[in-house]
Amino acid sequence: MSTTSQTQNLTLVQAVRDGLYTEMSADEDVIVMGEDVGKNGGVFRATEGLWEEFGDDRVIDTPLAESGIVGTAVGMAAYGLKPVPEMQFSGFMYPAFDQIVSHVARLRNRSRGRFTCPMVIRAPYGGGIRAPEHHSESKEAFYAHEAGLKVVIPSTPHDTKGLLISAIRDPDPVIFLEPKLIYRAFRGDVPEAEYTVPIGEAVTRREGSDVSVFTYGAMSRPTMEAAEELAEEGVDCEVIDLRTISPLDRDAIISSFKKTGRAVVVNEAPKTGSIAAEITAIVQEEALLYQEAPVKRVSGFDVPYPLYALEDYYLPNAARIKEGIMETVEF
């Protein structure tokens, strides 16, 4: 990356667009497709202006058919294109679930590497926008459970562009989940030039010695807030933003845990069977003798994502995260 390159101050959703634009400019095999992604620029405007720039063949408005979109993308990917299908909301991916699990994830292995499936399935995910169920849920664990897929969840504009470019260049399929709550919540510096952020690498957002707090996506912000408030109260949190939840950055998780001996996982997914359980298992398997306290999960609940009035209780916030951290610290 050249040091003289310009930076722009972008929101997370603008960084998505910028990442798509950058890769589409660099590689004519990259094709964006989905419902209303073309002329209308996508419901969240993540593909704004791409159709004007690259035309009908590169930015395809599809009929309303998720299974058809992803299935078509499999054939495209198998024969030389790099499709980037958009699912309007992650809750609308289920019609395509069969294609994702049965084919996207397994084509390489099933064909013993003769076929590959380089594609990026993008979808806004997560809560906080005052809409129930499909419009707000966090079901990343479904995809992390399926070997053959990579699952990426950025939390800053900078990471978003860099991870998206990595995902598009990745020889394997990537589920790219975008925390829609923070699509426009803040801006960050994003280089104009192309750059990559590696898939599978967590980042330490805050160094600390008392407790390791693992998080990702929209929960990164309230987690940082909780950590800063606790710092004033004398508790030194290490905050790790996982950025990729499959494959997990096991080294980052284990080495932070060995340093602090205490872990809290913050995510907005339902508690049972979420990625938080996987992180808990990793520290048990790899660093049991360093453990000072039970691993705490601050997460959503085992109910469908609730409506309005109940949403505030469902989503972890800084206060709840602090309580979870203190429980671990004071154990």
Next chain:
Amino acid sequence: MVSIDIETEDGQKEALRRMMLIRSFDDTAGTLFADGEIPGFVHLYIGEEGVGVGACAALEPDDYITSTHRGHGHCIAKGLEPQSMMAELYGKRDGYCNGKGGSMHIADVDAGMLGANGIVGAGPPLATGAALSAAQKDEDRVALAFFGDGAVAQGQVHEAINLAATWDLPAIFLVENNQFGEGTPVEKQHNLENLSETAEAYDIPGFTIDGMDITAVYEAVQEARERARNGDGPTFIEADTYRFRGHFEGDQQPYREDDDIQEWQSRCPIDSFASRLVDAGVMTDDEVESLRAEVDEEIAAAAEYAQNADEPDPTEAYDDMYAVSVPELTMFAGRSVRADGGSPTNTDQ
């Protein structure tokens, strides 16, 4: 017996009133949404009232329907109460789903309304199943699925039609072709001139009708119902219509021209039916206007009721997950409200 006999004058007035009720409900919902009163997303049915009311009028009260994300009109047409619907839009406890469903998930067992649906294309298979249940139990009921032109591209819609056709089920598939799926025009989504040609693939009757004309819809559905109950299987009806508002409230609508909207607005299903009733001497202009005022009052009262209704308690989030709750939920449920009655905490999970 049809739900509303629009061969009679009383029936005609009732059909007009239902359409007005829908218009007023959705106008109000749009305003409340713009004012930040109603959260989430609302998809308004304004312009399409003739389809919902015409179809539900021709059904018998015991018949089933499935609905869509644009479901307020279907609900009112099927006889649901505006005040409990409005409470649901507000996420209040007195709503049809106790405030858990919102605009896109209103359902009512008693009315045979199997649910609005946040998933495009998910209704038709449910209708096929409801029709199978009616057939199996020898009940004189049919199931009608409302779905959009966009939904016709979904695989599960075709699976549902194929099953119903193959098994000769008492089902009616009614496409509301409002010319767009979100911002994409119907001709960019389908290779068919008329979506009713879909019927040919399943060897069932298919018709395209004027969805702006309530009587055309009524007659088509009445015939389809007749076929269904005689054991002649499903019918596919395409009602040509138009939504006067954006796809959802807040939609900037870059994809269409004002002229087109006005052209369709001039065919407003409510105004045209009202003037037909006036011409036929069924009602006077004054009676039409006072009916409108009456309906607006009813909806204003429903909105006020909803505003003042209670929010659900946080613990209610865990209700109705299973017939018999599971340990994990029972554990949450006891702990989610602080003993001091203050702000709830959910950290003890």
